[in-house]
Amino acid sequence: MLRGKMGKRDIALIMLGATVAIAGCSKDSAEQERKVREEVAKAVEKAKPEIQQAGRDLKAAAQGAKEGWERGNRKELNLNSASEEDLASLPGIDRREARRIIAARPYREKRDLVSRKILTEPEYERIQDFVRTK
Numbered sequence: 326m327l328r329g330k331m332g333k334r335d336i337a338l339i340m341l342g343a344t345v346a347i348a349g350c351s352k353d354s355a356e357q358e359r360k361v362r363e364e365v366a367k368a369v370e371k372a373k374p375e376i377q378q379a380g381r382d383l384k385a386a387a388q389g390a391k392e393g394w395e396r397g398n399r400k401e402l403n404l405n406s407a408s409e410e411d412l413a414s415l416p417g418i419d420r421r422e423a424r425r426i427i428a429a430r431p432y433r434e435k436r437d438l439v440s441r442k443i444l445t446e447p448e449y450e451r452i453q454d455f456v457r458t459k
Contacts, residue, residue, distance in 0.1 A: 336376070339368040401457045404432045416451045432458045 402411050404426060412423035422444065429443050435456050438444040444452075 336368075336372050339365070339372070401455055404435060404438070404456050404458050405430055407456075415455055417448055418452060422448070434458055 402415070404412075409420060409423045409427060412418055412426050413420045418426075425443055426438065429437075429441055432438070435453060435458050436449075437458075439446055439449045
């Protein structure tokens with residue numbers, strides 16, 4: 326979200342005003358054009374941090390949407406029967422970790438991955454929505 330004193334509407338108005346001012350200038354008004362350029366440059370400079378933050382927020386929202394979409398398409402894997410290849414397809418799990426998961430079977434609960442020190446807490450958090458034990 327945009328923060329601070331300048332919002333989306335303010336930025337749009339500044340840009341619109343600058344465009345109208347530039348369009349209304351004649352070839353003989355070089356001084357007026359210079360003033361408009363300077364005012365627009367200052368306005369953009371002031372708005373830059375907010376625009377950058379909005380870009381970061383938009384990127385995070387897009388990533389969240391992508392992850393949600395992928396979660397909806399992924400079938401939960403059974404930790405007690407999934408193949409090494411299937412386990413290695415989980416986020417952050419490589420073939421070595423997949424083999425460790427298989428070697429420590431059977432599991433009564435998916436949380437056993439952490440309690441039995443097969444995965445770290447952060448590794449488990451990445452896959453917990455994609456696995457089951459029954």
